[in-house]
Structure formats: C-alpha cells, structure tokens
Amino acid sequence: MITVALPKGALLKDSIDRFYGIGLDFRAFLDDNNRQLQIEDPTGTAKAMLVRAQDVPVYVEYGQAQVGIVGYDVLREKKPQVAQLADLEFGDCRMSVAVPADSKYQESRLLPPHGRVASKFVHCARDYFRQLDLPVEIIPLYGSVELGPITGMSEAIVDLVSTGRTLKENGLIEIDVLFHSTARLIAHPLSYRLNSDQLTDWLNQLMNNQ
C-alpha cells in the first residue's frame, strides 16, 4: 500500500484536494475533531500520515512514506534526498528579508557586517548572505520571528511571506526576496525507481491532474 505524508498547516487543504482528485480520499484529516495521525482512504488503496511540514521530507527520505507534498521552502532549507517530481503551483509564497519600516538598512547588502538576522530558515538565510559575501550572525528562532527586530535583538529577519499582513501589522517591510516557493510533489527515490505498488501511475495522475 502506498503511504503519503501530508503537511499540517497552510498546504493541507489543497494537498487533500489533489489526492481527492485522483480518487484517494483523505478528507477525514480536515475534520476539526480528528485526532488520528494516520488514516486509510476508504477504498483501502493508500494510507496518509499527518505530520509537520518540516517532517514531510524526513518521512519520505527514509521511505516511511513513498509520496509527500511539501513547500519548496522546506526542501531548500533541509536539502533532503528525495525525488522532486512536480511543482503543484499552490501555496504560493516567498522567502524574504524584512526589516523595521524605519530601518536605515533598506537593502540586504547594506546590513552591517556581523549584524544579526533572526530566522527559522537558518540554512536559507546563511546561504543567501554567503552569496552576498556579507558575514552576518544568524539567530535561530522557532516562531514569531518578527519579534527579533521589534525587540532589537536582530537588525533583520528572513522569513516566509505570503500576504505580507503579519509583517505589516508588526511594522516590518520586505526589502529582498530570496526565492519564491510553491507546493512540491516529492517521492522516496528508491520506491520511485522501483515503481513499487504502481507508484509511478499514481504520481503521473497527480502530475497531470493540475
């Protein structure tokens, strides 16, 4: 049986819709009363696990799930060994550098050397500033990254932005975009190569049913 890893949060509904579109019904996960972490689709063809977005590529890399849907941002951050099969074109957002609206640094390049940048996406942030040849200290935070510059702990943040409302409400503005991100269809490389359980057929259906 195929096992699918689905990401909690912003991408969940669209991901479930995609699978529903090819006849695999995991809508039980959308029920607010659902506490199950694993469910089987009613036809008994596939199983889905509900995991944190960052953990989707982990389950897929280790083969506990053969298929997963996850944001490109997570793939960039974690660089997992998974097959990236399709851009599913939903969950549009961007990885951006933001500073307080009144900051004197209105471009990433102008940030002070050895300045501080708070981020959940430590690797993305580090790679970006390395590319700019700008030495900065990355401060890892796991939520409410906006507080970094508000409290004065950091000069800037690197974070995922979709509408920009959170930034705006906290008095921050985007100054640069690292990359754009959308949902990606990923697969366990060996299962994909070996086409276990006719995996390729299911994946092709998902890819063609956009």
Next chain:
Amino acid sequence: MIHQPPAGTRDLLPLEVAQKRWIADRLQQVFHRWGYQRIITSTLEWVDTLTAGGAIQPETVIQVEDTAEGRLGLRPELTASIARTAVTRMAGCTYPQRLYYSANVFRRSSQAHHGRQVEFFQTGVELLYSGSSLADTEILLLLADGLQHLGLEQWEIVLGEAGLTRSLLSVFPEAVQETVRYCLANLDRVGLENLDLSPELRDRALLLFDLRGKPEDVLQKVSTLNLNPQETQTVNNLKTLIDRLRNSHSNAFPLILDLSLIETIDYYTGIVFEVVSTRQQQYRVLGKGGRYDHLLELYHPHGESAPGIGFALNIEELHSELSSSEELPQKPPSSHWLVIPTTPQAEIAALHHAQTLRHSDHVVRVELELEGRSPEDIRDYASLSHIEHLVWVDEQGNLDIERTQAEQNLSQDG
C-alpha cells in the same frame, strides 16, 4: 570518567560476530567457487590515494595524521586501495585478476546526522583487466549467486549505464550539462522543467528522466533516439547482457533498467547498479557497484589504462535483512567440554586431558575450569553457558564424564 565508544562506532559482541561471520563466510564460499582470491589492503591510506578517483570527497574521509609527506586517512571503501596495489605490486600477474575482500571501512558523517554510523563492514569483489560484456555478466551473476546463497529472495537490481547516459547528455549545451546530470542523478524533475532550455531539449531532458522500468521497454525507447554508432553498440551490449542474465539465472533475474542511475562525477564508465532488498516494502540498499575503466590508470606509474568492475555489499544491511532467518546462528558457539580438576593436584592431568580432547578428529571446543568452584556452581555455570559435557579429572588422571542438561536437550531436539 565513563569510557564510551566514539559516536557512530560500536562494539560487536560474540553473537553478532558469529552472525556476521556466517554472512561473510557464506559469501566467501561463493567468491571462491567463482575463482576469486582474497586480498587484504591497508586500513590507512594517503588521502590523495583515496580521493584520486573523484568519487570520494576529502571531507568524508576520517583523517588521522597530517605529516610532511601528506595526509593519512582511514579508507572509506576498498576499490581505490585495490586499484593502487593491482597496478603496482601485482603488475606482471596473470590477467584477469579476480579479487575479493571483507573489511571495515570508515566514513565521516556530516554534522547534520549526529551519531550516524561511521564504521561499516563491507565485503566485495573486483574483476580487473577485463572490459568485456561477459565480465559485466559475471559480476551480476556472482552478485545474484551470493544473495541466493544467503537465502535472500526478495531483491531487485537497479541497473544503469553511466557511459550511455553521459553520451546522451552531450546534446545539451556544455553550460547546462552538469545541471541536467545533477537533476537526473538526484531525480529532480522540477529542476529540469525550470532550466532555460529550448522546447526540444526540455523534452529530451524529461525523456531521459523517464528512461526507467522494464529493460526491454526502456531499450525500445532509447532506440528511438538518434543514436551514434558508439551508443548503438552500448545499447546492443545492454541487450546481450540482459539476455544472458535472463537465461543464466535459475529464476527470472529481477532487474530494472534505469538510465538516470548515475553519479554526478565521472567515476563509473559502463554499467552501474544497486541491489535493493524489497522485503515488506522496506527498501534497503544492500550493495552497489559498477564498471570503472578509467580508475586504474590514475594509480599506474605510467598512466596505463586498464578496465575494472566490482561491487561491495554492506554486511550491516545484510544482517538486518537476515535477522529473522533461521539459518543465522541464534547464539554464540558454546563449548562442548568443560574439564575440571577435582583438586589442585589434578591440574596437570586436567590440562593433559583437555589437550587430548582438543586433538580429536572433529573440531571440539574445550574449556578448563580455572576457579576451583564448587560442583554446584560449576553445574550452574555449565548450564548457563550451554556446555554439553563436564569431565571431572582426579590426580591419577581418572575421568568422570557427566552429560549436562544442555546436551540432553540437544539430543532430544536432534
């Protein structure tokens, strides 16, 4: 202070040693039957030797010393060492050379994977100085024979052709060739779609990405491409190889042809393969190998080129795979005899008798009671250690033989 083994290493206790030896011995029997001879190379090598082939990155080598002569490191695999010795010390031997090894290897794990294994046990073969398609066949059949001899049934071989794939990539402009190859090797289809390519080239890239599946179907698809004579030759060789495998193996040779199975560096030059266990959908790479016709020349004093092909099997993976097998020893070997001097004066007679037993025609394991324990304690010890016979020796050399519970159980089982 508490002494622990370094992160990523471990100690193998007698039962695990017995099981892993069983696996290595079984494989060794097969290698012998195919005319392969064991070679033992140095655990320590110059880092430059290890990395000369390009397949090993210096940062994955555990470096042990930095001397004026160069850096020393622990071997992460054996092919480099065998290639080095084959073209120097073994030069002048008869051709081809069929060699096998069974050894530990070391790989530094990246910081992201704290505690990941760094010491591994591998056993493998190298067939040097033969570049023929029949040599490719021999290596794959030998691999299958080894797995069969271990009692493994659910496995599949994923076969690629590094030379053919590299050649098919030559239609792409040089600037993007490396990226296309990287995307193929890492199964990054989205990466291929996003490359700045003409529609024809993009279709070609996506077609290469999908060259995977039943060998006959894949070869059929490849034949529709506009192949040059060299590529046609390689495709024909692949057909021959697959035919031979299908007709020489006792059951249908489980095989998937996957032309995206390549490395991002030019180490392999011909067929390349992975053997994957498919039991209970838990895919596990048991070993891998391939043809490397440009490796030996890197080690040859005058740069003379010579072909080679081989594979390595991971003993740890085979062990996990076989853990439920009944054939695997379930306990470490126990002694057949415990020789007990009944008094201090009987020690010489006991030593003599133990030695007599050890010289029996068939191999017996004989141990000596050293501590002068009470008969009761000795019987407890013998029962816990599954010893079959006790023999009490007095100073005159008189023997009193006693069968233990372990032996009685054994004869009941038998």
